[in-house]
Amino acid sequence: MSTLIFLLCIAVALGVLGRTLYRRFVVLTKVVNVPRFDEIPERIKAVFVYALGQKKFVSPDQPKHDKGAGWMHFFIFWGFSILAVQVIHMFGRGFFPGFTLPGLSIDLLGGPYGLLKDFIQIAVLVSISYAFYRWLVTHPKRLYGFAPAEDKLLGQSHGEALLILGFIATIMISGYVYDGGHLWAHEGADIEKERAWQPISSFVGKLFYDAGGPGLAETASNTGWWIHNLIILVFMNLLPISKHFHIITSMPNVFFKKLEPAGQLSKQDLETSLSFGTSYINQFTWKQVLDMYSCTECGRCSSHCPATISGKELAPRQLMINLRDYLYENEDAVMQAPELAADAQEPVTVGINIVGENLIHDDVLWACTSCRACEEACPVLIEYVDKIVDMRRHLVQEEARFPAELTRTFKAMETQGNPWGVDASSRGDWAEGLDIPTMAENPDAEYLYFVGCASSFDDRNKRTAQALVKVLKSAGVSFAILGSEEPCNGETARRIGNEYLFQSMAEMTVEVLNGYSVKKVITNCPHCFNTLRNDYPQFNGNYEVVHATELVDHLIQEGKLEFNVNGEQSITYHDSCYLGRYNDVLEAPRNILKSIPGVSLKEMERNGRFGMCCGAGGGRMWMEEDADKRVNLLRVDQALETNPDKVAVACPFCMTMIDDGLKARGKEEEELPALDIMEIVADAIK
Numbered sequence: 001m002s003t004l005i006f007l008l009c010i011a012v013a014l015g016v017l018g019r020t021l022y023r024r025f026v027v028l029t030k031v032v033n034v035p036r037f038d039e040i041p042e043r044i045k046a047v048f049v050y051a052l053g054q055k056k057f058v059s060p061d062q063p064k065h066d067k068g069a070g071w072m073h074f075f076i077f078w079g080f081s082i083l084a085v086q087v088i089h090m091f092g093r094g095f096f097p098g099f100t101l102p103g104l105s106i107d108l109l110g111g112p113y114g115l116l117k118d119f120i121q122i123a124v125l126v127s128i129s130y131a132f133y134r135w136l137v138t139h140p141k142r143l144y145g146f147a148p149a150e151d152k153l154l155g156q157s158h159g160e161a162l163l164i165l166g167f168i169a170t171i172m173i174s175g176y177v178y179d180g181g182h183l184w185a186h187e188g189a190d191i192e193k194e195r196a197w198q199p200i201s202s203f204v205g206k207l208f209y210d211a212g213g214p215g216l217a218e219t220a221s222n223t224g225w226w227i228h229n230l231i232i233l234v235f236m237n238l239l240p241i242s243k244h245f246h247i248i249t250s251m252p253n254v255f256f257k258k259l260e261p262a263g264q265l266s267k268q269d270l271e272t273s274l275s276f277g278t279s280y281i282n283q284f285t286w287k288q289v290l291d292m293y294s295c296t297e298c299g300r301c302s303s304h305c306p307a308t309i310s311g312k313e314l315a316p317r318q319l320m321i322n323l324r325d326y327l328y329e330n331e332d333a334v335m336q337a338p339e340l341a342a343d344a345q346e347p348v349t350v351g352i353n354i355v356g357e358n359l360i361h362d363d364v365l366w367a368c369t370s371c372r373a374c375e376e377a378c379p380v381l382i383e384y385v386d387k388i389v390d391m392r393r394h395l396v397q398e399e400a401r402f403p404a405e406l407t408r409t410f411k412a413m414e415t416q417g418n419p420w421g422v423d424a425s426s427r428g429d430w431a432e433g434l435d436i437p438t439m440a441e442n443p444d445a446e447y448l449y450f451v452g453c454a455s456s457f458d459d460r461n462k463r464t465a466q467a468l469v470k471v472l473k474s475a476g477v478s479f480a481i482l483g484s485e486e487p488c489n490g491e492t493a494r495r496i497g498n499e500y501l502f503q504s505m506a507e508m509t510v511e512v513l514n515g516y517s518v519k520k521v522i523t524n525c526p527h528c529f530n531t532l533r534n535d536y537p538q539f540n541g542n543y544e545v546v547h548a549t550e551l552v553d554h555l556i557q558e559g560k561l562e563f564n565v566n567g568e569q570s571i572t573y574h575d576s577c578y579l580g581r582y583n584d585v586l587e588a589p590r591n592i593l594k595s596i597p598g599v600s601l602k603e604m605e606r607n608g609r610f611g612m613c614c615g616a617g618g619g620r621m622w623m624e625e626d627a628d629k630r631v632n633l634l635r636v637d638q639a640l641e642t643n644p645d646k647v648a649v650a651c652p653f654c655m656t657m658i659d660d661g662l663k664a665r666g667k668e669e670e671e672l673p674a675l676d677i678m679e680i681v682a683d684a685i686k
């Protein structure tokens with residue numbers, strides 16, 4: 001009879017679960033397709049590193065405040081994985097008493113497995129206790145939400161999280177009761193061995209045995225069995241309707257991760273697309289929907305987001321939750337959406353336009369600096385920047401709705417070929433008197449130095465270009481510039497969402513570079529560096545692009561640059577997002593600073609891969625920012641905590657933001673300057 005009841009429970013649970021998963025799967029087939037089935041070995045490797053290895057949770061370079069929760073998750077994940085065998089045993093024994101998987105009898109691997117199981121259950125219980133402690137005692141914002149951007153989350157009941165934690169704890173305890181009761185309800189040589197291999201279960205079972213003999217031990221074991229198995233069945237069905245869906249989807253989400261360079265945005269088809277950008281829920285790609293399914297709501301993304309912590313409207317977690325909840329509300333409509341007809345003039349849309357007042361407010365999208373801190377922090381590799389830029393593309397190209405100040409930026413790029421709007425003919429003026437050949441004069445130069453708009457037109461950043469030239473000449477590097485022929489590469493336009501403008505500028509730039517058969521490019525601007533290196537291959541622009549810090553680090557190692565001793569100085573280095581996080585250039589700037597005699601490098605708490613944005617990326621450089629929500633002030637305060645003599649940067653946008661921030665904090669250049677690493681090197685070479 002009890003077997004029949006158990007069978008019925010399983011049938012109902014699997015039936016309901018199957019239906020929910022089927023619906024979730026159909027949604028994936030109804031949204032936009034993207035190819036993510038290539039490079040299978042690379043994808044499998046990612047699963048080993050990020051899913052099985054839990055890299056984002058236990059990596060030693062993650063911020064200190066994330067480490068405890070990281071290890072907690074590690075033990076829960078591996079605990080559940082190891083206990084999956086025990087779950088199979090307990091379900092199997094509902095039909096075949098004493099059922100054991102092949103190889104796991106007590107005379108083979110059953111003993112060691114029992115020991116491992118016994119201790120991993122303790123590790124899971126300790127981890128769950130820590131999770132309860134965080135939810136009920138310390139109340140971290142990372143769990144409850146960051147005001148004001150996550151006010152909606154803050155206002156929600158968190159009962160589901162506590163219920164799931166309670167379920168997990170009960171599964172562990174009932175597992176001990178089942179095993180322990182079984183060990184003391186019976187006698188025999190094998191049972192003796194099992195007791196020895198499972199000391200904790202045996203201890204629990206003995207308590208029942210001592211209190212009521214083998215009869216009570218048997219009853220406890222049976223009760224533990226029912227509780228354990230029924231909770232597993234309920235738990236399975238809670239997964240797809242809660243944030244714990246990630247238990248099922250996170251591994252596929254890691255497998256289907258973006259393998260193109262992180263700094264490359266998708267190329268929009270401007271010829272045949274029926275719409276530009278994303279503004280309806282069914283216009284996201286299936287991978288973007290899988291991201292929505294996979295969010296654990298852990299809040300790591302928001303806790304690292306410069307927009308969230310500076311008090312703006314954007315919090316990546318809330319953005320993801322809003323999209324996911326809206327998708328679930330409209331699941332039927334997405335499933336029933338018609339196929340796009342071959343001769344369609346309009347795209348198929350489901351529900352309302354979500355960009356704007358209805359769901360994802362414009363200000364949320366414009367607050368993003370595209371710094372990728374959220375993606376770096378996310379344990380399940382959720383991609384944010386692409387989604388935000390896709391929605392910006394809709395705003396800019398479909399609705400011409402963007403912050404008023406960007407009108408001037410776009411116009412300046414269209415008419416003068418630079419976002420500053422300075423007369424294009426003055427682009428090469430910074431190089432006057434420096435005796436630098438142009439590509440027209442020296443087409444055989446080894447490197448093209450692509451100066452970029454900031455170092456060409458902004459007075460403070462011209463000093464960086466001049467310093468780099470001094471360094472390159474000192475090391476005997478063969479290089480030339482384009483001078484007044486140099487176009488703007490369009491990076492700003494692409495990150496803002498003006499793909500049309502970007503593509504026309506990219507095509508123009510590639511034409512100039514390919515016209516000179518350029519092979520190697522040096523840039524001192526990480527935005528130019530990223531775009532030339534990662535975006536331009538989409539436009540037949542294939543170059544070996546190096547950032548100035550990489551080349552200079554190399555020159556120092558080759559002994560081509562020697563330094564004077566200029567006295568002691570402590571320097572803190574601010575990582576550029578587009579250099580460090582996007583392109584892994586983390587060590588070269590530090591190597592350079594460490595190789596200058598007398599320099600002591602002082603790291604800010606947020607540094608390297610987890611460095612905090614200066615606030616200028618993603619086109620934010622050209623947008624107004626409320627005085628009380630300035631990202632650069634937060635970053636400068638972090639720099640000041642190291643009590644440096646100088647703040648080093650390796651990006652002209654960072655230079656502007658850090659320089660402004662220092663001045664706003666009353667630090668004039670004479671007292672505490674922001675300097676590009678190239679200026680520090682140029683000042684130190686013999």
Ligand code: SF4
Nearest residue numbers: 305368369371372374
């Ligand atoms: S890219 Fe940066 S600013 Fe944008 S949501 Fe992510 S962390 Fe926030």
Ligand code: SF4
Nearest residue numbers: 295296298299301378
């Ligand atoms: S997007 Fe990633 S980091 Fe952010 S809450 Fe979801 S799982 Fe956590």
